[in-house]
Amino acid sequence: MKSYREELWFQTESRREYVNITAQVERAIQQSGIQEGMVLVNAMHITASVYINDDEVGLLQDYERFLEQLVPHSADYQHNRTGEDNGDAHIKRQIMGREVVVALTKGALDFGPWEQIFYAEFDGRRRKRVLVKIIGE
Amino acid sequence: MKSYREELWFQTESRREYVNITAQVERAIQQSGIQEGMVLVNAMHITASVYINDDEVGLLQDYERFLEQLVPHSADYQHNRTGEDNGDAHIKRQIMGREVVVALTKGALDFGPWEQIFYAEFDGRRRKRVLVKIIGE
Amino acid sequence: MKSYREELWFQTESRREYVNITAQVERAIQQSGIQEGMVLVNAMHITASVYINDDEVGLLQDYERFLEQLVPHSADYQHNRTGEDNGDAHIKRQIMGREVVVALTKGALDFGPWEQIFYAEFDGRRRKRVLVKIIGE
Numbered sequence: 001m002k003s004y005r006e007e008l009w010f011q012t013e014s015r016r017e018y019v020n021i022t023a024q025v026e027r028a029i030q031q032s033g034i035q036e037g038m039v040l041v042n043a044m045h046i047t048a049s050v051y052i053n054d055d056e057v058g059l060l061q062d063y064e065r066f067l068e069q070l071v072p073h074s075a076d077y078q079h080n081r082t083g084e085d086n087g088d089a090h091i092k093r094q095i096m097g098r099e100v101v102v103a104l105t106k107g108a109l110d111f112g113p114w115e116q117i118f119y120a121e122f123d124g125r126r127r128k129r130v131l132v133k134i135i136g137e
Numbered sequence: 138m139k140s141y142r143e144e145l146w147f148q149t150e151s152r153r154e155y156v157n158i159t160a161q162v163e164r165a166i167q168q169s170g171i172q173e174g175m176v177l178v179n180a181m182h183i184t185a186s187v188y189i190n191d192d193e194v195g196l197l198q199d200y201e202r203f204l205e206q207l208v209p210h211s212a213d214y215q216h217n218r219t220g221e222d223n224g225d226a227h228i229k230r231q232i233m234g235r236e237v238v239v240a241l242t243k244g245a246l247d248f249g250p251w252e253q254i255f256y257a258e259f260d261g262r263r264r265k266r267v268l269v270k271i272i273g274e
Numbered sequence: 275m276k277s278y279r280e281e282l283w284f285q286t287e288s289r290r291e292y293v294n295i296t297a298q299v300e301r302a303i304q305q306s307g308i309q310e311g312m313v314l315v316n317a318m319h320i321t322a323s324v325y326i327n328d329d330e331v332g333l334l335q336d337y338e339r340f341l342e343q344l345v346p347h348s349a350d351y352q353h354n355r356t357g358e359d360n361g362d363a364h365i366k367r368q369i370m371g372r373e374v375v376v377a378l379t380k381g382a383l384d385f386g387p388w389e390q391i392f393y394a395e396f397d398g399r400r401r402k403r404v405l406v407k408i409i410g411e
Contacts, residue, residue, distance in 0.1 A: 001138045001275045001310075001311070001410065001411050036272070037272055038175070038177060038270065038272055040312060040377055042375075042377070044385070044387075044389065045386050045387075045388070046326070046386070046388050046389060051231060051235070052183070052235050053183045053227055053230070054183050054216075054227060056219065057215075058215030058216040058219060058224075059216040061215040062216050062224050062227070062228060063227075063228065070344075077332070077333075078331075078335040078339075079328075079332040079333040079336050080332070081332055082330065082332060087333065087336050090328060090333055090336070094325060094337070094370055094371070097234065098326050098371075099374070100236070101179075101236060102179075103142065103177055103268055103270035110142070110268060111181070112181030112182050112183070112266060114182070115181065115183060129386060131377055131386075133312065133377035133384065135310070135410065136138065136272065137138050137140075138275045173275075173277040173409070174277065188372070189320070190320045190367070190368065191353075191364060195353040195354070195356060195361075196351075196353040196361065198352040199351045199361050199364070199365060200365065202352075203345065207344075232368065232369065233368055234368070237372065237373070238314055239314075240279065240405055242279055247279070247405060248318070249318030250319075252318065252320060273275065274277075
């Protein structure tokens with residue numbers, strides 16, 4: 001069994017942002033030389049998500065509106081009594097998920113026609129990381 | 138390390154449907170001949186989920202009601218300006234999840250007493266796929 | 275490829291509880307002797323979650339309030355017509371997730387600075403299990 005590890009770094013300009021990272025994950029797979037196995041892609045920070053869905057600008061607006069209506073940034077959170085202001089981000093990240101696991105087949109992401117990997121930032125404007133871990137042969 | 142790949146195909150009769158696919162995943166495991174490892178089961182389409190929970194008819198109605206109240210099909214979605222009408226389905230799928238990873242132990246799904254694997258369709262009435270990828274030995 | 279399996283058992287005193295299980299997962303990794311691979315940690319029961327986020331008391335209260343407002347225990351659920359009273363718990367678990375998959379690097383959880391693994395119980399006061407499955411080398 002072979003394994004490969006790489007960190008992807010991000011610093012978004014706004015608090016919340018949705019970044020398509022599919023090409024970066026594909027480059028990590030090529031670097032790994034692994035043909036068959038599984039790829040784990042996870043946020044290493046607890047106010048961000050990695051998820052798979054469509055890269056369509058209207059949909060990204062729908063996600064933003066849905067999450068902000070359900071978990072408004074300006075609402076009252078116990079977590080913010082620590083002096084932070086990201087209580088909402090810890091909840092938004094749970095809804096969208098921490099990680100994806102993708103099948104690696106014949107050296108490529110084994111994807112359906114519209115699957116794209118996104119980094120969803122809910123408390124950005126600072127350097128944060130995503131982990132890519134690949135195991136297989 | 139061995140690996141195995143299989144696609145399961147579905148065409149639901151209604152827009153939203155919850156299908157127990159545990160037996161199909163178990164057949165894939167038998168086909169693979171793998172005894173110890175991990176099984177990834179994921180929707181290959183971005184308006185459907187794979188999740189694990191109880192196969193109880195009332196619960197499936199509760200999921201349906203919860204998701205439709207939170208993300209109504211008939212609400213206004215930016216995504217639908219593309220001409221599609223499935224903006225809600227892209228959000229419902231995020232709540233229920235894209236994939237499950239299940240331990241494979243002694244050639245079987247390593248499950249608690251009530252765990253069942255479901256395919257949740259939120260934009261059906263056309264042919265769509267689920268991927269089963271197994272790695273191990 | 276090596277694999278390792280361990281069950282963690284819990285019996286919470288209250289219906290809903292959030293338990294940091296990171297140290298128990300770390301002990302399982304040490305027992306396994308595996309250095310590079312992936313760790314799956316999943317609830318074996320369908321009214322509980324395993325998730326990764328911050329161990330901060332205010333945040334745990336925020337999760338509790340968010341989930342109970344969105345899916346109140348005392349609301350009407352079809353599932354409860356079976357004689358059970360945990361319809362809400364089956365939905366809360368879907369929002370928080372069944373499982374986490376964590377990279378195993380150099381014999382340790384490959385974590386960002388604040389990542390902690392939690393067992394979230396939504397229908398406790400009885401003995402329930404979490405599965406730890408590790409594969410790698």
